[in-house]
Amino acid sequence: MSVGSGSRVRLRPKARADVLDATLDGRVAVVDSVEQDESGAIQLAVTLADDPGRDLGEAGLPGHRFFYAPSEVEPLGDDAGRARVLVAGVGNVFLGDDGFGVEVVRLLASRPLPAGVDVVDFGIRGMDLVYALQRGYDSVIFVDAAPRGERPGTLTVLEVDPADPHLCAGVASVETHGMDPVRVLRLAAELGPAPRRVLILACEPATVPSGGPDEDLVTDLSEPVRAAVETAVDLAGELARDLAGRPAASPSDAPGRASEDPELEQTGGGGRR
Structure with a gap:
């Protein structure tokens, strides 16, 4: 099976001469370019598929771009026609329940x-997420803590329409303290093509410190939110599998519309209802 720029591969370094090779063994990567070294040998320049800083690797910066021989990668096959899904965890792990998405x-x-x-x-790397949304994903699932007036620990799945002109219209920046997925989505849509299907898996927080200068950092999730994490992991996996099973959208497809009832599913206290 041929491998070229844009191919998805699994890394299988043969030498495993150092800790980095051992760490990257089995990771999924995307071939950025096919190059030739000084000896004339072919090398594949790759970036990790799950690296939020992939754009840095594509720009040639070390630490985000790696080189392997063709014999050290395992082609994952032709994904043409298969939907691509991004599950994005956002939140600040130092603000208590705001770290819910990161943990999930x-x-x-x-x-x-x-x-x-x-x-x-x-995490709170808003611009990294904006750039990631430009990488041809058909769907995105944001996982985040969001106060909606429910009982703490309640999980809610919302679907939003990325084509809605009222969706944070005019947003031109992303906050780095409290990253709002909808603002990120709007900015991504202003910069170029964005995912056509957008879901938000939200958890009702018990407490979220403001992060003020006189406030202590809180690195632990509250008890009700912690109890909802495993259910959220299962639910996010179900949603991702469902979205990945759909055919990829063609460029001529119209963006999907939001559900009339945006609350697709709710759970509370870590259990489904």
Whole structure:
């Protein structure tokens, strides 16, 4: 099977001469370019599929771009026609329950998921997420803590229409303290093509410190939010598998419309209802 620029591969370094090779063994990567070294040998320049700083690797910066021989990668096949899904965990781990999304994607990343599903912890790196949304994903699932007036620990799945002109119209920046996924989505749409299907898996927080200068940092989730994490991991996995099973959208397809009832599913206290 041929491999070229844009191919998705699994890294299989043969030498595993150092800790980096051992760490990258088995990771999914995207071939950025095919190059020739000084000896004339072919080398594949790759970036990790789940690296939120992939744009840095594509720009040639070290630490985000790696080189392997063709024999050290395992082609993952032709993904043409397969939907690509991004599961994006956002939040600040130093603000208590605001770290919910980060914890969910950390656990989800260790579970088997279909090809084409990338699970990435973006934390509070809003611009990294904006750039990631430009990489041809058909769908995105934001995982975040969001106060909606529900009982703490309640999980809600919302679908929003990225084509809605009232969706944070005129937003031109992204806050780095409290990253709002909808603002990120709007900015991404202003810069270029964005995912056509957008879901938000939100958890009702118990407490979220403001992060003021006189306030202590809180690195632990509250009890009701912690109890909802495993259910959220299962639910995010179900949503990702469902979206990955749909055919990829063609450029001529119209953006999907939001559901008339945006609350697709709700759970509370870590359990489904």
